[in-house]
Amino acid sequence: MVQRLRSQAAPSFDTADNPEAVVAASPEAPATDWYQTWLAETTPENLERQKIALQSIGQGKAFFRSEIIERLNALGLLNEVCPDKPTGTGARLFTDLIGLDFMAEINAGYGAAVPKPLQLTERGLKAYRLLLGETLEENAFDRLLKRHKTIEHTTLNLLAYNLLQRFGFQAIELYPPPLHTTTGAVVDPDLVAVSAAGERLIIECERMAMRRTAAERDAKWSHLAEVTHGQLYVVVFGTRQQSDLMTELSAWIQATNTKKVSLAVCQYLKAIKPEASSVWTYTTTWAIP
Numbered sequence: 001m002v003q004r005l006r007s008q009a010a011p012s013f014d015t016a017d018n019p020e021a022v023v024a025a026s027p028e029a030p031a032t033d034w035y036q037t038w039l040a041e042t043t044p045e046n047l048e049r050q051k052i053a054l055q056s057i058g059q060g061k062a063f064f065r066s067e068i069i070e071r072l073n074a075l076g077l078l079n080e081v082c083p084d085k086p087t088g089t090g091a092r093l094f095t096d097l098i099g100l101d102f103m104a105e106i107n108a109g110y111g112a113a114v115p116k117p118l119q120l121t122e123r124g125l126k127a128y129r130l131l132l133g134e135t136l137e138e139n140a141f142d143r144l145l146k147r148h149k150t151i152e153h154t155t156l157n158l159l160a161y162n163l164l165q166r167f168g169f170q171a172i173e174l175y176p177p178p179l180h181t182t183t184g185a186v187v188d189p190d191l192v193a194v195s196a197a198g199e200r201l202i203i204e205c206e207r208m209a210m211r212r213t214a215a216e217r218d219a220k221w222s223h224l225a226e227v228t229h230g231q232l233y234v235v236v237f238g239t240r241q242q243s244d245l246m247t248e249l250s251a252w253i254q255a256t257n258t259k260k261v262s263l264a265v266c267q268y269l270k271a272i273k274p275e276a277s278s279v280w281t282y283t284t285t286w287a288i289p
Contacts, residue, residue: 008111014168019238032126033128034123034126035060035126035130036127038100038127045077045169046093046096048077049072049077049078049089049093050093050096050097050102051131051132052071052072052075052077053068053072053094053097053103054097054102054103054120054124054127054128054131054132055128055132056068056071056129056185057103057118057119057120057124057140058124058125058128058132058136058139058140058186059140060122060140060143060174062118062159063117063118063140063141063158063162064115064116064117064118064158064162065083065084065086065094065115065118066083066084066115066162067083067155067162068093068118069083069086071089072090072093078090078093079278083240084115085261095161095274097124098211098230100123100127101121101123101124102121102123102124103118103119103120103121103124104118104119104120104121104124105117105118106118106119106141106151106155108151108152108154108155108156109152110152110155110237112161114159114268115162116155117128117154117157117158118141119138119139119140119141119142120139125139129259140146141154144157144158144174147175148190152207152209153205153207156205156207156237156268157174157190157191157205158236159235159237159268160190160191160203160205160235160266160268161174161191163235163266163268163271163272163279164191164193164203164279166279167196167271167278167279168195168196169193169194169195169279170193170194171193171194171200172191172192172193172194173191173192173193174191176189176191176192179202179227180227181223181226181227182226185219185223187223187224187227189202189203189204190203190205190235191203191205191235201233201234202227202228202233203234203235203237204224204232204233204234204235205234205235206234206235206236206241206245207236207237207241208236208240208241208244208245208248212248214251214255215253217248217251217252218255218256219250221248221249221256222252222256224259225258225261229264230241230260230261231248231261231264232261232262232263232264233264233266233280234263234264234265234266235265235266235268236265236266236267236268236277237267237269238266238267238268238269239267239269242267242282243269245265249261249263249286253286253288257288258286259287259288260285260287260288261284261285261286262283262284262286263279263282263283263284263285263286265280265281265282266279266280266281267281267282
């Protein structure tokens with residue numbers, strides 16, 4: 001379960017008006033030919049945009065193209081009307097960064113229409129170090145991958161995080177601390193987020209790709225129901241995953257004689273549509289007398 005608490009402050013780009021100052025701050029800059037060629041062949045305006053993109057991806061402040069476009073728009077470095085579908089300078093920014101082998105997109109198999117997370121390549125990490133004078137121990141995506149184990153589940157968490165932002169959630173946590181049941185069982189949330197109404201939600205991201213045993217199923221949902229006081233918030237990708245989720249929850253309720261539990265589902269493919277009025281695309285309550 002991932003809870004995304006937006007407690008971290010937005011990064012400060014102190015040198016936004018002076019890209020040359022950033023370059024000069026790196027004592028290692030003269031050491032690499034490709035780095036010098038890049039600086040020489042890139043205009044100051046484009047260098048500043050690329051610098052902010054590298055910084056945003058490297059520090060885990062942005063994982064998708066739209067987030068970077070929105071940041072550059074806010075800084076007055078771009079004026080893209082639709083961050084989800086940048087054109088002109090915005091589109092060329094990513095073409096250039098991929099062409100320079102600074103950045104790569106991660107394909108989690110969700111289809112061409114679904115945004116792909118970004119990560120810095122080995123050369124991108126070097127460019128980050130030379131340009132900003134800081135060494136990153138690892139990619140932000142790789143760090144999150146260690147938590148979620150698979151590219152598919154890591155990406156689903158990031159898609160959910162992005163959706164929660166769009167619907168006004170705050171204090172979204174990608175690395176929420178573990179919770180404990182009264183018997184000491186550990187529950188590792190995927191995401192934690194604060195709703196517009198001020199409610200702190202524990203959110204589970206479910207791919208429904210692994211068939212759990214009855215014991216695993218009952219333990220998972222019973223523990224989660226306990227720490228959430230019977231209110232489950234679950235993000236799934238599409239209709240099939242939601243159907244599988246409902247089947248599993250129904251079996252758990254019957255097997256454990258659970259008296260009451262409420263469910264709010266965010267089906268990504270529905271919630272991402274412009275006409276969606278809420279991040280929660282389906283809600284229900286089971287109550288057994």
